[in-house]
Amino acid sequence: xxxxxxxxxxxxxxxxxxxxxxxxxxxxxxxxxxxxxxxxxxxxxxxxxxxxxxxxxxxxxxxxxxxxxxxxxxxxxxxxxxxxxxxxxxxxxxxxxxxxxxxxxxxxxxxxxxxxxxxxxxxxxxxxxxxxxxxxxxxxxxxxxxxxxxxxxxxxxxxxxxxxxxxxxxxxxxxxxxxxxxxxxxxxxxxxxxxxxxxxxxxxxxxxxxxxxxxxxxxxxxxxxxxxxxxxxxxxxxxxxxxxxxxxxxxxxxxxxxxxxxxxxxxxxxxxxxxxxxxxxxxxxxxxxxxxxxxxxxxxxxxxxxxxxxxxxxxxxxxxxxxxxxxxxxxxxxxxxxxxxxxxxxxxxxxxxxxxxxxxxxxxxxxxxxxxxxxxxxxxxxxxxxxxxxxxxxxxxxxxxxxxxxxxxxxxxxxxxxxxxxxxxxxxxxxxxxxxxxxxxxxxxxxxxxxxxxxxxxxxxxxxxxxxxxxxxxxxxxxxxxxxxxxxxxxxxxxxxxxxxxxxxxxxxxxxxxxxxxxxxxxxxxxxxxxxxxxxxxxxxxxxxxxxxxxxxxxxxxxxxxxxxxxxxxxxxxxxxxxxxxxxxxxxxxxxxxxxxxxxxxxxxxxxxxxxxxxxxxxxxxxxxxxxxxxxxxxxxxxxxxxxxxxxx
RNA sequence: GCUCACAUAGCUCAGGCGGUAGAGCACUUCCUUGGUAAGGAAGAGGUCAUCGGUUCAAAUCCGAUUGUGAGCACCA
Numbered sequence: 001x002x003x004x005x006x007x008x009x010x011x012x013x014x015x016x017x018x019x020x021x022x023x024x025x026x027x028x029x030x031x032x033x034x035x036x037x038x039x040x041x042x043x044x045x046x047x048x049x050x051x052x053x054x055x056x057x058x059x060x061x062x063x064x065x066x067x068x069x070x071x072x073x074x075x076x077x078x079x080x081x082x083x084x085x086x087x088x089x090x091x092x093x094x095x096x097x098x099x100x101x102x103x104x105x106x107x108x109x110x111x112x113x114x115x116x117x118x119x120x121x122x123x124x125x126x127x128x129x130x131x132x133x134x135x136x137x138x139x140x141x142x143x144x145x146x147x148x149x150x151x152x153x154x155x156x157x158x159x160x161x162x163x164x165x166x167x168x169x170x171x172x173x174x175x176x177x178x179x180x181x182x183x184x185x186x187x188x189x190x191x192x193x194x195x196x197x198x199x200x201x202x203x204x205x206x207x208x209x210x211x212x213x214x215x216x217x218x219x220x221x222x223x224x225x226x227x228x229x230x231x232x233x234x235x236x237x238x239x240x241x242x243x244x245x246x247x248x249x250x251x252x253x254x255x256x257x258x259x260x261x262x263x264x265x266x267x268x269x270x271x272x273x274x275x276x277x278x279x280x281x282x283x284x285x286x287x288x289x290x291x292x293x294x295x296x297x298x299x300x301x302x303x304x305x306x307x308x309x310x311x312x313x314x315x316x317x318x319x320x321x322x323x324x325x326x327x328x329x330x331x332x333x334x335x336x337x338x339x340x341x342x343x344x345x346x347x348x349x350x351x352x353x354x355x356x357x358x359x360x361x362x363x364x365x366x367x368x369x370x371x372x373x374x375x376x377x378x379x380x381x382x383x384x385x386x387x388x389x390x391x392x393x394x395x396x397x398x399x400x401x402x403x404x405x406x407x408x409x410x411x412x413x414x415x416x417x418x419x420x421x422x423x424x425x426x427x428x429x430x431x432x433x434x435x436x437x438x439x440x441x442x443x444x445x446x447x448x449x450x451x452x453x454x455x456x457x458x459x460x461x462x463x464x465x466x467x468x469x470x471x472x473x474x475x476x477x478x479x480x481x482x483x484x485x486x487x488x489x490x491x492x493x494x495x496x497x498x499x500x501x502x503x504x505x506x507x508x509x510x511x512x513x514x515x516x517x518x519x520x521x522x523x524x525x526x527x528x529x530x531x532x533x534x535x536x537x538x539x540x541x542x543x544x545x546x547x548x549x550x551x552x553x554x555x556x557x558x559x560x561x562x563x564x565x566x567x568x569x570x571x572x573x574x575x576x577x578x579x580x581x582x583x584x585x586x587x588x589x590x591x592x593x594x595x596x597x598x599x600x601x602x603x604x605x606x607x608x609x610x611x612x613x614x615x616x617x618x619x620x621x622x623x624x625x626x627x628x629x630x631x632x633x634x635x636x637x638x639x640x641x642x643x644x645x646x647x648x649x
Numbered sequence: 650g651c652u653c654a655c656a657u658a659g660c661u662c663a664g665g666c667g668g669u670a671g672a673g674c675a676c677u678u679c680c681u682u683g684g685u686a687a688g689g690a691a692g693a694g695g696u697c698a699u700c701g702g703u704u705c706a707a708a709u710c711c712g713a714u715u716g717u718g719a720g721c722a723c724c725a
Contacts, residue, residue, distance in 0.1 A: 099653065192720030193652025200722040204652050207720070235718090239660075248698095248716060304725075333725060367650055367723060376724080468725050482719085492725080519725085556682040583681090584688090591686035605684055617685075624685080 048083065050173055057181050058083030058212045060120060060163070060174045061110070062090045064181070065188075065208060067166040068109035073098065078168065079141050079196055079205045085483075086222065087186070087211040091194055093141070094206050103188040106208075111183045118164040120174040130158035134169060141196060142169045185219045186212040229481040234534035235373040241539050241547070241597065243530070244374060253371040253378030255527060260547035263576065264533070265381070265526045267545050269359055271411070271643070272383050272523050275404055281357040281385055286337035288361050292327035294336050298497050303434060303469065308332050309365050309378075330363035335494075335519060338386040339501045342515075347505035352515065353389035353397055359526070360384045374531035375486060383523035388503070388515040394493065398452045398474075401491045401520045405476065408522050413645050414536065417488070419458055420475045421449055422466030435469050436496040445493050446472045468519075470496040481535045488532055492519040540597040540619055543636070544643040546576070550636065551598045552614075553580035553589035555605030562609045566602060566629060573637060594619065600636065600647070618647055 048055050062081035069092055070076055079091030092098075098106075125133060127150050134143045146169060149155050161170045163178060175181060189209040196202035213219040230236070238244050243261035250256060257265060273283070292311045295301045301308075311327035318324060331337065338356045347354065363379050370376050387397050409415070424435045424442050435442070449472055453460055460474070467473060473492035477485040494517040504512040523529050533541070543549050550570055552563045563579055570577035580589040586603065593601045601617040608614055608626070615626045627635075639648040 097653065101654095190719055191653060194721045195651075198722075200651070204721075206652070209720080252716080300725080307724080335725085362725095364725085369650060369652095369721085370723060372718080466724095470725080473725090487724080490725090553685095554682095555684050558682070585681095585683050586685055587683085588687055589685085594686060601685090603685065607684085615684090 048085075053175075053180075054212075054214055055083050056173055056175045057214070058088040059170075059172070060178065060181055061186055061210065061212050062088040063120075063161065063163055063166055063168055063170070063174070064110050064113050064178065065106070065210065066090050066092070066168065067113055067164065068106050069094075069098065069208070070166070071109055072102065072106065077139055077141060079194075079207075080145075081168075083212075086213075087189065087209065089207050089209045091196070091205040091207045093203065098191060098206060098208065100188075100191055107186075107188055110186070113164065114178045114181050114183050116164060117177050117179040119177050120172075121162045122172055122174075123160045123162065124157045125160065126157050127155065130160070130169070133160070137167060139169070145169075145197075182213075182215055184216040185214060186210055187219060187223065226483075229483075232481050232535045232538045233373075234375070234481075234531040237534050237539040238374065238531075241534075243534065243547075251378070252368065253366060253376070255374060255377060255379075257526075261530065263547040264530055264541070264545055268383075268523055268526065268529065271408070272357075272359070275407060275522075276355075276357045276385065279355070279400055279404060280353075281355040284338065284341050284356045284358050286331075286334060286341070286358060286360060288330055288363070289328045290331050290336060292329045294340075295329060295332075298336050298339075298500055299436070299469070300332070300336075304332065307364055307366070309363055331360075332364045333362050334358060334360035334382065334384045335386055335497065335517070336501070338384075339497065339503055339517070342386070342388050343501065343503055347388075347515075349390060349505055349507045349513075352505060353387050353393050355385060355387045357385035374527040375480065377525075377527045380525040380527045382525045383521045383529070385520055387518040387520070388498070388505075389518065390505075390507075390513070391516060394448060394516055394518070395452055395455075397518055398449070398491065398493075399456065401518065401522070402452075402456060402458075402474075405489055405491075405522045411643050412533070412536075414478070417476050417478045418485075419453070419460035420466065420477050420487075421446075421453065421460050421462045422468075422473045422475055423462060423464050424467040424472065425465035435467065436471070438496070441495045442467075442472070445495055449474060449493060468492050468494070470494045473519075478532050480532070486528065486532070488524045488528060489522045490520065490524070491522075493517075494519055538597075541599065542643070542645045543599045543647070544640045546597075546599045548578055548596065548598050549575055549640070550577040550600045550602060551580055551589075551593045551596075552577060552602045552604060553586065553593065554582070555586050555603065557582045559604050559606070559609055563602075563604050566604065566614060569629065570633060570636070573633070575633075575636060575640070590617070602632070616647075 048058075050056070059082070062083065065088075066078060066081055069090070073092075073094050073096055075095045077093045079093070081090030082088065131143065131146060134146055146158055149158065158169055159171060161168055161172055161174055163174075187210060189211050192207050192209065193204045194207040196205055211219060211222060213222060238261070241260060242258045243264070244255045244257050246252070246255050276283075289312070292301065295304070295308075309330045311329045314326045314328060316324050316326065337360070338358070341356055342354060359381055361379065361381050366376055366378050371378060387401075389397050409417075423446050426439065426442075453474070466475070471493040473490055475487040476489040478488045479485050498517050499514045503515055503517075505515055507513045524532075533545070537545075541547075550567075552566050554560055554563045560579070560582055567577045567579050580593065584592070590601065590603075597619055599619045601619075603615040603617060603624070611628075613626050613628050614632050615624050616632060617624045635648050638644075639646075642648065
């Protein structure tokens with residue numbers, strides 16, 4: 001599993017939040033070049049470069065695939081076909097669809113092509129000749145791209161690669177001959193739609209993904225690791241472990257949290273409350289609805305309208321019998337509500353920073369194709385807080401928030417993530433509609449975040465066009481079992497909305513000032529965070545998070561009385577302990593407890609009853625420990641209280 | 650939203666070239682009181698996602714719809 005994740009990592013550089021002042025680790029794993037920004041697309045991961053043999057093999061295999069597809073679907077036209085992490089893909093417009101049932105035939109043809117020892121010839125043609133050749137080839141998409149290449153980059157010549165009968169406009173490089181391509185180290189993986197040039201206004205092409213490695217053993221181990229990882233999929237484990245269900249009569253993307261899942265939520269909330277209490281947050285609570293008008297004032301509407309559930313129209317009657325219509329919306333975020341709490345009293349600079357925290361429910365009308373499992377839902381509960389502060393306090397508050405992340409991640413043992421500084425895109429076609437139109441404020445706040453990251457010696461990736469409309473943010477990206485990265489935690493700087501809502505405080509100069517706002521969600525939403533934790537732990541939660549912490553099982557029914565006493569003693573201290581059903585054999589009870597991934601199984605029989613002991617069988621551990629009930633309870637409580645990942649001896 | 654695929658019992662799946670369904674697990678009852686990953690028996694469970702079409706006959710073929718998955722786009 002670990003191997004898979006390492007191989008499949010998209011970015012070399014991960015964030016490590018080693019910033020706790022009191023325990024100054026010697027820059028564990030920090031990369032000192034803080035401004036090393038990286039482009040985001042998968043194919044530009046930096047792990048594999050054009051000079052690498054594997055890059056060339058993958059790139060050449062893409063051409064071989066295209067050749068095979070053209071054999072199978074005469075009249076197909078070509079899009080892009082780059083090498084990517086773990087393999088390659090190629091995009092086509094096909095006269096007849098290709099499905100995964102065509103893969104065996106395609107792979108056969110690819111092997112046959114490779115066997116022909118086709119040489120890859122590079123040829124450069126001057127611009128006009130090149131365009132003429134592309135027209136001859138009948139490749140409209142290549143033509144479009146070629147024109148753009150020439151126009152944007154001022155190219156005077158374009159390169160082509162030919163292998164066998166296949167000709168493609170391509171930058172290369174490729175292997176010299178197809179005999180350099182191992183015939184047994186690739187595997188077609190999936191077929192999917194993909195927009196030409198990644199733009200949804202363009203035609204949807206057919207993309208064929210494939211895995212490709214230097215040899216069969218690497219491919220096999222990769223595929224095996226991938227399949228193993230699929231066993232940790234939160235959708236699969238969520239059902240097997242009774243964590244949540246999604247019922248279509250409730251609605252798409254609206255999960256129902258079962259008792260087991262609710263325990264996990266409660267424990268996470270408890271942890272968040274403790275950490276936030278220590279950091280001076282105050283808890284607030286707000287309704288799920290608000291008047292639509294509020295979101296016009298904040299600037300969310302109309303820009304954000306299609307991502308919200310449509311408004312509820314309410315008619316109220318005045319005392320004169322007149323009808324007054326009002327529109328309410330389900331809030332897609334908590335900030336306007338919190339802003340109103342900030343505005344509920346006259347604030348002095350002496351109060352700042354004000355930190356308002358809430359696990360708040362929000363509703364977003366996500367596109368149907370985006371919704372899936374717990375990772376992308378339409379109703380979610382967010383570990384939200386808004387920090388209102390002066391400009392001078394921004395640095396310290398960001399540092400506090402990042403320390404809070406670090407603390408939370410270290411408790412959970414999370415290491416496999418990277419930081420992304422999400423900036424605005426001055427060239428965004430939506431331009432002024434999408435982003436707050438204050439270029440200087442953008443530059444200034446982005447510089448401020450860069451400075452903080454640098455000061456904390458955190459490495460990060462910079463992503464243009466990923467900012468919130470009101471300011472830049474630092475997102476923490478975590479991998480899912482499919483190898484994709486999702487934003488989990490986020491901390492955002494907002495220099496716009498407080499002004500729009502007329503938030504203010506009285507400064508030391510006696511004048512009114514607009515506060516800055518920091519939005520942050522270290523534990524993300526319950527939905528996404530629990531999804532990640534299920535996959536991270538493979539469903540085998542540490543004791544403090546486990547829905548059932550201890551299951552007591554007896555060797556035979558005659559010891560049930562003692563077992564029940566063990567359960568009662570533990571439950572008296574709020575341990576989630578339960579008694580296994582009586583009518584099974586020990587072996588069966590062990591199996592059931594193990595299948596449910598219960599962290600601590602206690603076996604009691606004649607010996608334990610006689611000595612008032614318990615025999616502990618930890619999840620995934622062969623060796624058992626027999627100890628007194630009192631001793632076990634003390635160790636267990638310590639394990640839970642310290643939120644230890646392992647049982648505390 | 651888009652492309653492709655898929656939809657059979659609570660779960661995992663088999664079957665069905667058109668004649669109204671089957672297994673394992675789970676569940677219920679009974680037997681068994683068993684020291685470490687499945688003790689045994691019986692029973693209950695399904696308009697084969699929904700709607701429409703073709704047909705003497707549809708769970709099977711066709712269409713639409715809904716849902717799910719992979720990917721693309723989106724993602725405060």
